[in-house]
Amino acid sequence: MKLKPLLRKMLLIDLIKGLKVTFNYQAPSEAITEQYPLERPVIFERFRGQPRLKVDPESGASMCIVCNLCALACPEQLIVVKGERNPVTKRKEPVSYTYDLSRCMFCGLCAEACATDALELTQDYEMALYSREGMVLDQAALERGQEPEKYVK
Numbered sequence: 571m572k573l574k575p576l577l578r579k580m581l582l583i584d585l586i587k588g589l590k591v592t593f594n595y596q597a598p599s600e601a602i603t604e605q606y607p608l609e610r611p612v613i614f615e616r617f618r619g620q621p622r623l624k625v626d627p628e629s630g631a632s633m634c635i636v637c638n639l640c641a642l643a644c645p646e647q648l649i650v651v652k653g654e655r656n657p658v659t660k661r662k663e664p665v666s667y668t669y670d671l672s673r674c675m676f677c678g679l680c681a682e683a684c685a686t687d688a689l690e691l692t693q694d695y696e697m698a699l700y701s702r703e704g705m706v707l708d709q710a711a712l713e714r715g716q717e718p719e720k721y722v723k
Contacts, residue, residue, distance in 0.1 A: 633686050
């Protein structure tokens with residue numbers, strides 16, 4: 571009786587059965603391959619990508635009112651907002667706004683907390699860099715948005 575389980579182990583019968591099930595689900599007709607740089611993937615509507623600070627189209631000024639709600643809502647504390655009141659307009663304006671993308675988990679809590687909808691998570695997904703220093707975005711980079719690079723073969 572002990573010979574049968576030993577023989578099954580030596581011939582790897584259970585492994586072969588498992589591999590058969592796996593390869594049955596990997597038929598080439600069911601494979602979905604995207605030729606990434608040449609063919610862009612479909613981005614779904616609810617996708618949360620790179621953050622962007624909105625700018626008022628009429629005046630060109632930032633829509634951020636320095637309420638600091640985005641920094642308070644962020645679970646990773648990666649947003650730092652500093653502002654001063656403009657003596658002419660009596661409105662608080664951001665002096666410095668930094669956003670650390672290297673630690674961001676793209677939960678969207680910062681965009682939901684924003685009272686003026688000045689911060690949004692866009693559909694931009696290509697954020698790979700070779701250093702972490704480039705992942706800390708300042709106010710100008712957040713307002714400007716991502717500059718896409720064209721792929722040349």
